[in-house]
Amino acid sequence: FNEQNFIFQQSKTKDLLSPADLIPRLEDALGKFSRRDAAEVLQPVRTAVPLQKHGGFMGLMPTYMEKDGVLSTKFVCFYKREEGSTLPAVQATVVLLDPEYGNVKAVMDGEVITAMRTAAVSAISAKLLMPPQAEVLAILGTGKQALSHCRVFTEMFSFKELRVWSRTKEGAARFIRSIDGPVQGCSTAEEAVRGADVIVTVTGSTQPVLFGQWVKAGAHVAAVGACRPDWRELDDVLMKEAVVYADSREGAMLESGDVILSGAEVFAELGDVINGTKAAHREKTTVFKSLGMGVEDAVSAQLVFDRWKAQAGKF
Ligand SMILES: NC(=O)C1=CN([C@@H]2O[C@H](COP(=O)(O)OP(=O)(O)OC[C@H]3O[C@@H](n4cnc5c(N)ncnc54)[C@H](O)[C@@H]3O)[C@@H](O)[C@H]2O)C=CC1
Numbered sequence: 001f002n003e004q005n006f007i008f009q010q011s012k013t014k015d016l017l018s019p020a021d022l023i024p025r026l027e028d029a030l031g032k033f034s035r036r037d038a039a040e041v042l043q044p045v046r047t048a049v050p051l052q053k054h055g056g057f058m059g060l061m062p063t064y065m066e067k068d069g070v071l072s073t074k075f076v077c078f079y080k081r082e083e084g085s086t087l088p089a090v091q092a093t094v095v096l097l098d099p100e101y102g103n104v105k106a107v108m109d110g111e112v113i114t115a116m117r118t119a120a121v122s123a124i125s126a127k128l129l130m131p132p133q134a135e136v137l138a139i140l141g142t143g144k145q146a147l148s149h150c151r152v153f154t155e156m157f158s159f160k161e162l163r164v165w166s167r168t169k170e171g172a173a174r175f176i177r178s179i180d181g182p183v184q185g186c187s188t189a190e191e192a193v194r195g196a197d198v199i200v201t202v203t204g205s206t207q208p209v210l211f212g213q214w215v216k217a218g219a220h221v222a223a224v225g226a227c228r229p230d231w232r233e234l235d236d237v238l239m240k241e242a243v244v245y246a247d248s249r250e251g252a253m254l255e256s257g258d259v260i261l262s263g264a265e266v267f268a269e270l271g272d273v274i275n276g277t278k279a280a281h282r283e284k285t286t287v288f289k290s291l292g293m294g295v296e297d298a299v300s301a302q303l304v305f306d307r308w309k310a311q312a313g314k315f
């Protein structure tokens with residue numbers, strides 16, 4: 001394996017991936033995952049290796065989709081970064097293999113894949129669970145995931161109002177400068193979320209930043225940060241009052257501080273709703289606890305590979 005063409009840099013994955021193409025593949029993958037049919041998806045909960053000295057962890061996310069012939073693994077390193085740091089909080093690489101022989105087919109930059117697939121899965125959660133006629137979107141956090149969520153949500157839905165909150169003025173200003181449409185910068189998280197129909201939490205916080213008493217009844221929350229068992233983004237009130245959905249029930253029980261420490265019950269996986277085996281409680285306050293799954297990276301990497309093959313006229 002030393003073929004230049006099979007290394008996909010960030011610019012290439014960016015060119016080849018679009019939310020519109022990705023969303024149907026992710027919906028299909030989430031549905032397959034929740035059927036727990038080993039011939040469709042084999043995906044253990046990610047192995048997390050703490051990098052104590054450097055304030056981060058490395059996650060290994062292997063996935064096999066036998067029927068689809070997709071074998072991949074992602075390596076992802078996550079670090080807590082100071083506001084304004086130019087270093088990325090999340091760095092990732094996705095390796096796509098041939099399941100028949102075990103040879104590597106492609107090595108891809110995983111930052112764009114991670115940013116886009118995470119936002120696309122949150123958008124799927126909103127499509128299924130947000131109240132009808134949702135008008136106001138609030139985003140807490142202004143980093144890479146905030147930007148990708150903003151892009152995917154504004155592409156997929158027509159909110160009348162977009163609000164954003166950062167823990168620093170500079171973070172909010174940078175975010176507002178980076179996006180095209182109108183956005184209201186809020187000086188507190190409470191101001192951003194009061195009355196919002198959809199709330200996205202994409203912070204590196206380890207303590208709650210969103211409190212149930214601020215959240216409008218019937219709102220949908222896509223909770224994307226706090227991916228360790230002792231990290232929180234949401235308080236107990238919200239976790240207990242809302243109907244809680246997750247990408248993976250096992251992942252949520254092992255990795256999500258919001259689920260584990262609040263004692264909240266995971267009502268369903270997003271895939272169960274897609275499969276029609278569990279209800280989408282749009283009329284209630286809902287939380288989608290996103291942790292990120294290997295199967296999302298697998299289908300995203302396969303999509304990049306398929307698009308590249310089609311463009312290059314390969315095989
Ligand atoms: N569920 C999933 O599939 C994925 C989840 N993530 C998680 O999403 C979160 C955001 O990731 P990125 O945007 O890549 O990181 P980033 O570093 O680019 O952005 C993090 C944002 O959180 C803010 N923040 C950090 N600490 C905070 C605190 N104590 N209180 C309030 N705000 C705080 C920062 O100011 C920044 O705006 C992280 O927690 C990461 O682990 C990332 C990738 C995938």
Ligand SMILES: O=C([O-])C1=[NH+]CCC1
Nearest residue numbers: 076078227291292293
């Ligand atoms: O799924 C993913 O890639 C991650 N989830 C939390 C940090 C990175």
